Amino acid sequence: MEKAESTTVEIGETSKDKGETKKEKKGKALLLGAPLEIEQPRATRAKRGVAVFNLILRVIAGIAALAAAITMGTTQQTLSFFTQFFKFQANYDDLPAFTFFVVAMAIVSGYLILSVPLSIIGIARPAALALWFFLTILDTLALALATSASAASAAIVYLANRGNSDANWLPICQQFDDFCGRTGGAVAAAFVTVGLLVLVVVLSALALKRR
Numbered sequence: 001m002e003k004a005e006s007t008t009v010e011i012g013e014t015s016k017d018k019g020e021t022k023k024e025k026k027g028k029a030l031l032l033g034a035p036l037e038i039e040q041p042r043a044t045r046a047k048r049g050v051a052v053f054n055l056i057l058r059v060i061a062g063i064a065a066l067a068a069a070i071t072m073g074t075t076q077q078t079l080s081f082f083t084q085f086f087k088f089q090a091n092y093d094d095l096p097a098f099t100f101f102v103v104a105m106a107i108v109s110g111y112l113i114l115s116v117p118l119s120i121i122g123i124a125r126p127a128a129l130a131l132w133f134f135l136t137i138l139d140t141l142a143l144a145l146a147t148s149a150s151a152a153s154a155a156i157v158y159l160a161n162r163g164n165s166d167a168n169w170l171p172i173c174q175q176f177d178d179f180c181g182r183t184g185g186a187v188a189a190a191f192v193t194v195g196l197l198v199l200v201v202v203l204s205a206l207a208l209k210r211r
Contacts, residue, residue: 048126051119055122058116059116060196064192065106065109071186072101072186073092075092092183097152098183100153101186104145108145112142115135139197142197153186153187161180
């Protein structure tokens with residue numbers, strides 16, 4: 001009888017120990033799961049912050065690109081020599097590089113303005129990787145177009161200001177000072193657009209990270 005009672009007591013204690021073990025396991029599982037639940041909202045907030053900054057830079061870059069296109073597209077200057085019937089006129093469309101500049105910057109500004117709604121969707125849904133992948137590709141193409149237009153026009157502005165003695169190209173900015181000032185300002189605005197687009201591409205790529 002004594003042996004049976006001792007056996008019964010031992011079995012009861014073992015089942016109690018097993019019950020405590022299950023509780024401990026549940027507690028450990030909750031403790032292990034807690035950092036994951038905290039980490040996910042932090043990652044979401046970080047992605048949303050990146051998306052908001054991306055939107056701000058996108059709007060500023062669009063404004064700069066539009067200003068560059070308008071400034072270059074409205075650039076012209078007329079000089080009168082000796083009489084009113086003997087005039088020299090300088091227009092932006094006299095040079096193919098400037099014409100390409102106006103078209104390219106108009107396309108870039110139009111794209112940046114149209115991409116604002118997509119960027120707003122990205123703020124609401126920062127985990128939409130397909131959207132950010134699509135924007136990253138288009139942002140890279142816009143960056144390449146803006147860079148090529150800015151570089152080509154910068155070379156023409158440099159020649160207009162400095163000339164080239166080897167090719168017997170005389171500088172024209174001493175006479176067409178307003179023309180050169182406006183074209184130089186347009187190119188400067190275009191390079192601002194290029195710098196902002198670089199940041200936009202980097203932020204769009206960061207938004208593609210899963211964590």
